[in-house]
Amino acid sequence: MKTSREFREGRRPEQLRDGELRVVTRGEAAVRVGALALALLAASSIAMAQSPAPFTMPVPPAAHLVAITNATILTVSHGTIPHGTIVIREGKIAAVGADVAVPAGAQVIDASGRYVMPGIIDEHSHSAIETVNEFTNVITAEVRMADVVRQDMPTLYWQLAGGVTTINVLHGSANAIGGQDAVLKLRWGLPVDSLLFEGAPLGIKFALGENPKESNFDVPGRARRYPATRMGVEEVLRDAFTRAVAYRTEWQQYEATRRTLKRGQPEPIPPRRDLQLDALVEVMDGRRLVHAHCYRADEILMLLRVAHDFGFRVASLEHVLEGYKVADEIAAAGTGASTFADFWGYKLEAYDAIPYNAALMTQHGVAVAINSDDDERARRLYQDAAKTMHYGGVSETDALKMITLNPARMLGIETKVGSIDVGKDADLAIFSGHPFAPASRVEMTLVDGRVFFDRTTAPTLEHLMQQLQEQRQHRGPGTAERGDQ
Amino acid sequence: MLAAALLAAAAPALNAQSATGLAVSARGWAIRNATIVPVTGPRIEHGTVVIRSGRIEAAGADAAPQAGDSVLDGTGLFVYPGMIDAGSRLGLTEIESVPGGEDQQELGEFNPQDAALTAVNPNSEVIPVTRSNGVTTAITSPRGGLVSGQAVLMDLLGWTPQEMAVRAPAAMVMTYPRTGGGGRFRRAQQNEADQTNRQVLALKAFLGDAKAYADIKARLAGGAPGTQKTNLAMEAMVPVMRGEEPAIFDVETAEQIRGVLALADSFALKVILRGAHEAWRLADTLAARHVPVIVGPTTTDVGPDEPYDEIFANAGVLAKAGVTVAFQTNDARDSRSLPYNAALAEAYGLSADDALKAVTINAARIFGVADRLGSIEPGKEATLIVTDGDPLDARVGPRYVFIRGELVPFNDRHTRLYEEFRARPKP
Numbered sequence: 001m002k003t004s005r006e007f008r009e010g011r012r013p014e015q016l017r018d019g020e021l022r023v024v025t026r027g028e029a030a031v032r033v034g035a036l037a038l039a040l041l042a043a044s045s046i047a048m049a050q051s052p053a054p055f056t057m058p059v060p061p062a063a064h065l066v067a068i069t070n071a072t073i074l075t076v077s078h079g080t081i082p083h084g085t086i087v088i089r090e091g092k093i094a095a096v097g098a099d100v101a102v103p104a105g106a107q108v109i110d111a112s113g114r115y116v117m118p119g120i121i122d123e124h125s126h127s128a129i130e131t132v133n134e135f136t137n138v139i140t141a142e143v144r145m146a147d148v149v150r151q152d153m154p155t156l157y158w159q160l161a162g163g164v165t166t167i168n169v170l171h172g173s174a175n176a177i178g179g180q181d182a183v184l185k186l187r188w189g190l191p192v193d194s195l196l197f198e199g200a201p202l203g204i205k206f207a208l209g210e211n212p213k214e215s216n217f218d219v220p221g222r223a224r225r226y227p228a229t230r231m232g233v234e235e236v237l238r239d240a241f242t243r244a245v246a247y248r249t250e251w252q253q254y255e256a257t258r259r260t261l262k263r264g265q266p267e268p269i270p271p272r273r274d275l276q277l278d279a280l281v282e283v284m285d286g287r288r289l290v291h292a293h294c295y296r297a298d299e300i301l302m303l304l305r306v307a308h309d310f311g312f313r314v315a316s317l318e319h320v321l322e323g324y325k326v327a328d329e330i331a332a333a334g335t336g337a338s339t340f341a342d343f344w345g346y347k348l349e350a351y352d353a354i355p356y357n358a359a360l361m362t363q364h365g366v367a368v369a370i371n372s373d374d375d376e377r378a379r380r381l382y383q384d385a386a387k388t389m390h391y392g393g394v395s396e397t398d399a400l401k402m403i404t405l406n407p408a409r410m411l412g413i414e415t416k417v418g419s420i421d422v423g424k425d426a427d428l429a430i431f432s433g434h435p436f437a438p439a440s441r442v443e444m445t446l447v448d449g450r451v452f453f454d455r456t457t458a459p460t461l462e463h464l465m466q467q468l469q470e471q472r473q474h475r476g477p478g479t480a481e482r483g484d485q
Numbered sequence: 486m487l488a489a490a491l492l493a494a495a496a497p498a499l500n501a502q503s504a505t506g507l508a509v510s511a512r513g514w515a516i517r518n519a520t521i522v523p524v525t526g527p528r529i530e531h532g533t534v535v536i537r538s539g540r541i542e543a544a545g546a547d548a549a550p551q552a553g554d555s556v557l558d559g560t561g562l563f564v565y566p567g568m569i570d571a572g573s574r575l576g577l578t579e580i581e582s583v584p585g586g587e588d589q590q591e592l593g594e595f596n597p598q599d600a601a602l603t604a605v606n607p608n609s610e611v612i613p614v615t616r617s618n619g620v621t622t623a624i625t626s627p628r629g630g631l632v633s634g635q636a637v638l639m640d641l642l643g644w645t646p647q648e649m650a651v652r653a654p655a656a657m658v659m660t661y662p663r664t665g666g667g668g669r670f671r672r673a674q675q676n677e678a679d680q681t682n683r684q685v686l687a688l689k690a691f692l693g694d695a696k697a698y699a700d701i702k703a704r705l706a707g708g709a710p711g712t713q714k715t716n717l718a719m720e721a722m723v724p725v726m727r728g729e730e731p732a733i734f735d736v737e738t739a740e741q742i743r744g745v746l747a748l749a750d751s752f753a754l755k756v757i758l759r760g761a762h763e764a765w766r767l768a769d770t771l772a773a774r775h776v777p778v779i780v781g782p783t784t785t786d787v788g789p790d791e792p793y794d795e796i797f798a799n800a801g802v803l804a805k806a807g808v809t810v811a812f813q814t815n816d817a818r819d820s821r822s823l824p825y826n827a828a829l830a831e832a833y834g835l836s837a838d839d840a841l842k843a844v845t846i847n848a849a850r851i852f853g854v855a856d857r858l859g860s861i862e863p864g865k866e867a868t869l870i871v872t873d874g875d876p877l878d879a880r881v882g883p884r885y886v887f888i889r890g891e892l893v894p895f896n897d898r899h900t901r902l903y904e905e906f907r908a909r910p911k912p
Contacts, residue, residue, distance in 0.1 A: 055789045154789040161793050216582045325906050345611065345818040347582035354899040360907060376786045383825055386879035392903070438828035438877040439837065461765065461798040462834075
């Protein structure tokens with residue numbers, strides 16, 4: 001199983017993602033992985049020092065004028081255009097429609113028989129980062145995922161190959177308030193700073209339930225810490241915001257004193273800057289979006305009460321597997337819900353997860369996103385979104401929104417991405433058929449109009465087999481490549 | 486929901502024994518005016534499937550029900566065989582993080598005497614959830630060590646594990662040792678290679694012992710004088726060493742597959758490869774040797790030095806070469822997503838026909854039950870699904886699920902919670 005395999009491969013506990021926190025069950029890791037795996041674990045941590053040559057692809061040139069023609073266009077915002085054209089100028093969508101002329105000099109992508117949809121937005125990702133969790137403290141609002149982003153991880157290319165163009169890189173769920181997120185565009189191969197989504201609002205990760213209370217794992221090298229219950233989780237949240245309120249008041253008083261300072265009076269001494277409380281003040285002032293990992297209905301309501309009491313709105317509940325039980329309350333709070341399609345039962349708090357969650361919340365007026373939380377699942381979010389049509393009868397448009405416009409809203413980037421509309425960024429995924437149909441695959445993915453993934457030039461199995469065939473022919477008979485006859 | 490309501494009104498009368506011990510209803514069913522997709526033959530438009538005493542009595546355009554048969558209108562619907570997950574953990578795990586419900590893995594390297602069927606919890610909430618999505622039958626396997634134990638092929642319906650069993654044991658589950666992990670850190674180290682070599686030697690030595698034990702047992706049976714102490718582990722290996730029971734080898738790389746083929750030659754084993762994302766490298770060899778491959782889950786990462794689509798495209802290459810391909814989820818809670826695993830392979834080169842066979846008849850063939858399961862043919866067990874469309878299409882699902890002629894209600898944990906909270910009054 002993937003999770004155990006990753007453990008075997010020597011991923012350190014601080015690299016574990018949310019879902020994987022279930023894996024290293026206290027005291028039974030050795031039982032789970034066995035003697036063989038432990039040996040591999042030891043060996044592979046040595047191997048980390050000498051990674052093979054990194055996988056790279058040529059960086060596509062900037063696209064000044066591009067036209068995608070003859071496509072079935074799933075705009076998401078205004079229906080399907082059966083035989084349409086999209087014109088892209090300087091990375092933005094300049095025109096879209098059935099009767100759009102191809103401008104002279106445009107680079108033409110003929111999408112006959114193909115479907116174009118907005119680039120997929122993965123609202124909950126832990127890709128492209130060196131480390132996921134700052135495990136130490138209960139509140140680590142001061143740490144920033146943007147500081148540990150790596151642009152060269154192959155998974156980013158593979159996610160492009162699954163039609164993903166934007167990811168919200170979140171801190172892990174080991175603490176009640178984790179670190180600050182980084183919204184990235186998958187401009188794979190460009191320098192690391194070029195991946196940051198320009199103008200995306202600030203965000204931060206919260207986490208409730210089994211992970212912050214450390215129910216299923218030990219952190220090597222330290223004793224357990226408060227909180228160990230859901231009671232404690234509420235308390236540490238309230239304590240943090242109580243401190244943040246006092247801190248904000250200190251600064252307000254300082255600013256007020258400065259504003260009313262009379263000539264000759266001494267300059268007031270500013271309060272000591274606290275990077276952790278700065279982030280929480282931004283939350284209370286509505287300048288930093290909260291993305292809160294949660295499972296059970298009771299803890300969802302707890303967080304909504306805390307947010308209400310401290311005057312902020314939770315932008316999105318993450319996982320929110322029991323959201324369907326309190327869908328009205330979530331809708332009333334104006335909070336989004338970013339969930340899995342059908343992942344369940346991996347821990348106790350996921351036992352009441354049902355695949356009808358997305359449908360029920362949608363019916364109650366909650367904006368729903370389907371996310372990955374995982375490098376691998378991110379490659380097939382379109383298939384996960386399709387499942388919501390089966391489980392609970394979500395409409396095709398609503399299902400498409402769950403991986404485009406709805407996550408864009410949760411991240412505050414809906415004016416830039418999430419639908420195929422004039423003026424938006426030309427972030428597009430071109431599929432061989434309808435993205436929800438079983439035999440469809442991604443043929444091409446564009447970010448800002450630049451083709452970052454093109455299956456015709458991608459390192460596919462078919463291409464590798466052709467190479468091996470040519471090598472064999474070149475070497476002549478009797479020199480078969482290892483394993484090939 | 487439809488079927489659940491229908492079932493509540495008509496509790497089945499249990500009055501006949503099926504071949505495998507589950508009491509089946511003598512009651513007849515007819516699914517009329519449906520598109521029948523037999524898998525082993527051309528599809529039949531506007532056809533009728535007649536079910537009686539747990540079996541398919543007739544399937545075709547002119548199949549006629551008897552008076553008194555319950556009739557389901559199949560207009561606009563499709564009849565497919567129930568899907569078979571050729572590698573799961575169903576019944577052996579409930580909630581992964583709760584150790585009390587975990588019975589997947591024993592201690593130690595060699596446990597051929599352990600039978601998955603023993604530990605299958607027939608009341609696991611995961612089982613109804615799985616069958617509600619059209620996966621009616623599954624291999625469930627122990628894991629861990631070099632010889633993990635005996636897999637069982639079971640229908641996802643029954644009061645006891647024994648009633649669920651279709652074939653037990655279905656195969657002996659083994660792992661061929663591997664050098665290097667996957668992913669980013671797969672470059673092998675010398676001490677790691679030594680460790681792998683020691684494990685290969687240990688596996689060979691074990692198989693050598695098992696062969697000697699089986700040989701002595703045969704000679705004693707043939708009248709040779711002498712005695713043999715009974716060893717339960719060795720007893721479990723006897724049918725494997727005689728080639729009567731297949732050995733599933735969980736592998737990933739071509740190197741492991743070559744190792745398995747060498748073992749198959751040395752010990753005359755009947756082998757089935759499972760996982761095997763590099764099996765495409767040996768596709769022609771595997772086809773020539775009639776070694777089936779159970780691929781998947783396709784929802785698995787591959788290493789950075791592997792083609793990005795290898796995990797999806799492997800199945801198509803194998804099928805084109807003539808290898809019998811089936812799919813596994815290697816999971817319990819995700820077993821219901823078996824068809825979506827196959828859909829990902831279909832998107833990358835597996836034909837629609839081969840994809841459908843891979844989740845139905847091929848698994849039945851691999852485990853020697855193609856005379857009972859895996860297609861819509863008269864005489865076979867009536868384990869079938871009635872759907873809104875292609876079962877590999879994530880947008881649609883089953884309307885009715887029959888297992889051994891029983892219409893199975895959709896009253897699983899998930900539908901129950903759905904109905905319960907759908908009815909919650911506005912706060």
